[in-house]
Amino acid sequence: MRAARRFALAAGLAAALLTSFARAQGNSASERYYRLDDFRRVTKIDAHMHVHGAAEHLLAAARRDNFRILTLNVDYPDFPPLAEQLADAITLKQRYPGRVAFAGTFSVVGFNEPGWTEKAQQQIDAALAGGAVGIKIWKNIGMALKDRDGRYVLPDDARLEPIYSRLEREHVVLLGHQAEPLNCWLPFEKMTVRSDREYFREHPQYYMAAHPEMPSHQSILAARDRMLKAHPALRFEGVHLASLEWDVDRVANFLDRFPDARVDVAARMVHLEYQAVSRRSKVQRFLIRYQDRILYGSDDAYGAQEDTETAAAQVHEDWLRDWRFLVSADRLHSEDFALSFRGLHLPKAVVDKIYRRNAEALFGPDAWH
Numbered sequence: 001m002r003a004a005r006r007f008a009l010a011a012g013l014a015a016a017l018l019t020s021f022a023r024a025q026g027n028s029a030s031e032r033y034y035r036l037d038d039f040r041r042v043t044k045i046d047a048h049m050h051v052h053g054a055a056e057h058l059l060a061a062a063r064r065d066n067f068r069i070l071t072l073n074v075d076y077p078d079f080p081p082l083a084e085q086l087a088d089a090i091t092l093k094q095r096y097p098g099r100v101a102f103a104g105t106f107s108v109v110g111f112n113e114p115g116w117t118e119k120a121q122q123q124i125d126a127a128l129a130g131g132a133v134g135i136k137i138w139k140n141i142g143m144a145l146k147d148r149d150g151r152y153v154l155p156d157d158a159r160l161e162p163i164y165s166r167l168e169r170e171h172v173v174l175l176g177h178q179a180e181p182l183n184c185w186l187p188f189e190k191m192t193v194r195s196d197r198e199y200f201r202e203h204p205q206y207y208m209a210a211h212p213e214m215p216s217h218q219s220i221l222a223a224r225d226r227m228l229k230a231h232p233a234l235r236f237e238g239v240h241l242a243s244l245e246w247d248v249d250r251v252a253n254f255l256d257r258f259p260d261a262r263v264d265v266a267a268r269m270v271h272l273e274y275q276a277v278s279r280r281s282k283v284q285r286f287l288i289r290y291q292d293r294i295l296y297g298s299d300d301a302y303g304a305q306e307d308t309e310t311a312a313a314q315v316h317e318d319w320l321r322d323w324r325f326l327v328s329a330d331r332l333h334s335e336d337f338a339l340s341f342r343g344l345h346l347p348k349a350v351v352d353k354i355y356r357r358n359a360e361a362l363f364g365p366d367a368w369h
């Protein structure tokens with residue numbers, strides 16, 4: 001009887017201890033990790049979008065989902081003319097203070113004519129005067145623009161030097177999209193993700209495997225890196241994982257070589273998902289190790305003609321899918337490849353940096369205030 005009672009007491013004590021241990025575990029897990037349904041509660045920044053027009057439905061979705069936006073002007077023929085992109089960005093920033101910030105850009109039209117640099121500088125002046133927090137340079141440099149002799153202009157071209165020097169001197173962030181995913185240089189059947197196959201089928205002019213006369217992936221990025229070496233104080237963000245998306249070790253190597261550079265994951269989350277199929281812990285380690293230097297971005301382009309509930313709902317879906325991949329440990333599927341993978345279950349502190357704090361640190365505390 002006594003022994004039995006003692007046993008019962010001991011068992012009761014053990015159960016109580018287990019319960020409190022479980023509660024402590026539960027508490028610490030909820031302190032350390034977000035849940036899927038924390039999505040709307042957490043303030044986030046999408047630091048890579050292309051928003052044109054009034055975008056009322058998009059901004060309503062951003063408010064609901066607790067997203068702030070950085071919209072990037074791009075010298076891209078499929079987008080509205082640059083003057084219109086800049087005017088839209090300034091209007092959005094004024095209309096939604098604290099919600100929208102923007103980066104300007106410059107056109108390469110007339111690059112081979114005398115006076116091009118001054119014209120580009122004036123475009124940068126106008127963007128900065130309108131409140132731009134950065135300047136974007138696009139892949140047309142390296143992949144489309146040619147000099148008078150028919151040679152492709154690379155990112156370290158002397159005519160771009162005054163622009164880099166000015167941004168470096170004035171501490172303005174340069175957002176560089178140079179080259180493309182490595183898939184762009186591979187035959188279609190070797191490409192790792194469906195969306196790249198689709199994009200390069202639809203944009204054959206940028207499909208490098210079909211244009212052996214055009215610069216290699218390596219030569220474009222080598223020119224970018226030479227430029228960065230020559231401008232050590234330039235505040236640089238390599239968008240699209242600095243075009244080294246196929247292996248996080250490559251991105252890590254870039255970040256090690258340029259200790260002040262940042263990268264964003266815009267339109268390349270799918271490549272992290274692809275690597276998570278077989279190397280999940282490696283991707284986790286990469287994001288944790290470089291947690292101060294990686295920015296979230298969707299690269300969603302939002303057209304003036306497409307400002308509808310449906311278009312805004314699509315952006316919401318994209319945002320939520322990325323959140324689930326970074327925050328949860330759920331088993332997930334992508335439309336881009338057949339194999340499943342698990343969410344990365346990153347700690348809160350890392351999620352907060354990728355989703356907000358790194359963008360605030362890079363673009364300044366006033367960018368969204």
Ligand SMILES: [Zn+2]
Nearest residue numbers: 048050266299
């Ligand atoms: Zn983009």
